[in-house]
Amino acid sequence: MNQHFDPCLPDGDLPDDLTAFAQRIRAFAAEKLAPFAREIDERRIFRREMVADLAAAGILGGPLLPAHGGAGWSALQLALAHEEIGAVCGNARGFLAVQTGLVAQCLERFGSEAQQAHWLPRLSSGTAIGSFGLTEEDAGSDVVALGCRATRDGDGYRINGHKIWNTNGGIADVTLVFATVDPAAKRDGITAFLVETDRPGFVRKDMDGVDLGHRGSSHARLEFEDVAVGPDAVVGGIGRGFEVAMGGLHAGRLSVAAGAVGIQRAALACAREHCRTREQFGRSLDRFQMVQERLADMTVELLASRALVHRCAARRDAGIEHAGDLAAAKLYATEAASRAADQAIMLLGGRGYSSAAPAERLLRDSLGLRIYEGTSMIQKGLLARALNDG
Numbered sequence: 001m002n003q004h005f006d007p008c009l010p011d012g013d014l015p016d017d018l019t020a021f022a023q024r025i026r027a028f029a030a031e032k033l034a035p036f037a038r039e040i041d042e043r044r045i046f047r048r049e050m051v052a053d054l055a056a057a058g059i060l061g062g063p064l065l066p067a068h069g070g071a072g073w074s075a076l077q078l079a080l081a082h083e084e085i086g087a088v089c090g091n092a093r094g095f096l097a098v099q100t101g102l103v104a105q106c107l108e109r110f111g112s113e114a115q116q117a118h119w120l121p122r123l124s125s126g127t128a129i130g131s132f133g134l135t136e137e138d139a140g141s142d143v144v145a146l147g148c149r150a151t152r153d154g155d156g157y158r159i160n161g162h163k164i165w166n167t168n169g170g171i172a173d174v175t176l177v178f179a180t181v182d183p184a185a186k187r188d189g190i191t192a193f194l195v196e197t198d199r200p201g202f203v204r205k206d207m208d209g210v211d212l213g214h215r216g217s218s219h220a221r222l223e224f225e226d227v228a229v230g231p232d233a234v235v236g237g238i239g240r241g242f243e244v245a246m247g248g249l250h251a252g253r254l255s256v257a258a259g260a261v262g263i264q265r266a267a268l269a270c271a272r273e274h275c276r277t278r279e280q281f282g283r284s285l286d287r288f289q290m291v292q293e294r295l296a297d298m299t300v301e302l303l304a305s306r307a308l309v310h311r312c313a314a315r316r317d318a319g320i321e322h323a324g325d326l327a328a329a330k331l332y333a334t335e336a337a338s339r340a341a342d343q344a345i346m347l348l349g350g351r352g353y354s355s356a357a358p359a360e361r362l363l364r365d366s367l368g369l370r371i372y373e374g375t376s377m378i379q380k381g382l383l384a385r386a387l388n389d390g
């Protein structure tokens with residue numbers, strides 16, 4: 001029998017080297033991220049020092065191949081890192097997912113040698129910040145509807161259009177932007193371009209309104225007004241942008257799901273501790289059966305989410321991953337994250353309703369995870385397709 005039951009930590013299920021890995025990321029998150037997690041959310045500021053800290057700890061470059069100066073993390077290591085960071089600071093995790101997952105790893109997979117040589121050292125050292133520009137006003141889940149246009153100009157292109165919800169967009173040095181070279185060709189016209197943000201005609205603006213969660217992140221509207229780029233800006237080839245975008249999002253879903261495991265564990269940890277120490281009607285809350293039931297449900301969903309994530313990671317490491325596996329993990333873990341944070345708020349009572357406790361931030365952040373990199377409905381569609389097509 002287990003001598004100690006702690007569902008919040010993955011350590012008991014891991015071999016020693018991975019336990020040590022998770023503990024190292026946990027110690028980093030506790031020292032460098034936790035002290036600022038509430039403040040950056042409340043003040044809605046992106047903390048630039050965080051980038052240097054993530055780089056110095058080897059986290060920005062961790063997933064990249066050793067040939068590109070990275071540590072060559074396995075998918076399981078990537079998932080553990082996102083769980084640990086996601087448990088503490090959704091803004092740091094979101095930054096990392098875009099910087100390393102959607103930009104650097106996309107370049108590693110689809111970029112030219114010159115693009116890799118120039119950008120990967122900068123992205124992994126944090127001396128350059130990257131963003132990923134797919135979503136537009138009229139093109140969200142329906143990516144193929146994008147209207148950003150790249151027209152031929154000599155041997156290069158001129159880009160016109162806009163992007164919204166661009167994470168890191170307000171501070172990015174470079175953006176991986178998706179535009180069509182031929183709207184009639186639909187998905188076969190979509191092309192990925194790597195655009196430096198100091199190019200004439202590039203404009204960034206604040207998004208309208210105040211974000212519900214991820215408030216310590218930089219979300220921007222990007223506008224392209226005749227932005228000229230050379231042929232060397234194309235990533236993956238003309239007409240291959242849809243493949244580049246889907247490759248990035250497909251890979252990124254593992255880190256979103258792992259981040260959702262982090263949210264669940266943070267919600268369970270704070271609810272459990274509160275219920276252990278708070279007394280009402282002469283006994284601690286965790287002696288009441290209805291409270292116990294809620295904690296038990298949170299525990300099962302956390303363990304199930306982590307199992308799904310680790311299953312995906314193991315399959316990716318074995319080279320047998322399927323989009324259906326990732327859709328199941330992202331769907332279940334992110335939806336369970338909202339349920340867990342919601343329960344944590346209830347169990348904390350009035351204290352849960354204040355930013356003095358992390359539960360309400362966890363709930364607000366969890367909703368973002370259910371929307372970006374494919375909404376929950378889109379994940380269900382992917383699962384249906386996987387079931388139909390095998």
Ligand SMILES: Cc1cc2nc3c(=O)[nH]c(=O)nc-3n(C[C@H](O)[C@H](O)[C@H](O)COP(=O)(O)OP(=O)(O)OC[C@H]3O[C@@H](n4cnc5c(N)ncnc54)[C@H](O)[C@@H]3O)c2cc1C
Nearest residue numbers: 132133134135140141165166167214368371372373375377
């Ligand atoms: C915090 C945050 C960060 C983000 N960061 C980035 C980023 O860095 N880069 C980027 O490009 N984008 C980013 N996004 C945008 C995000 O990817 C989109 O919001 C998302 O893909 C959904 O698109 P949409 O908002 O246009 O919603 P829509 O696609 O209009 O969807 C609206 C609703 O309709 C449903 N729906 C749509 N199509 C279907 C369908 N076929 N079947 C069933 N239901 C459907 C959706 O599930 C949703 O409930 C970010 C969003 C958020 C909230």
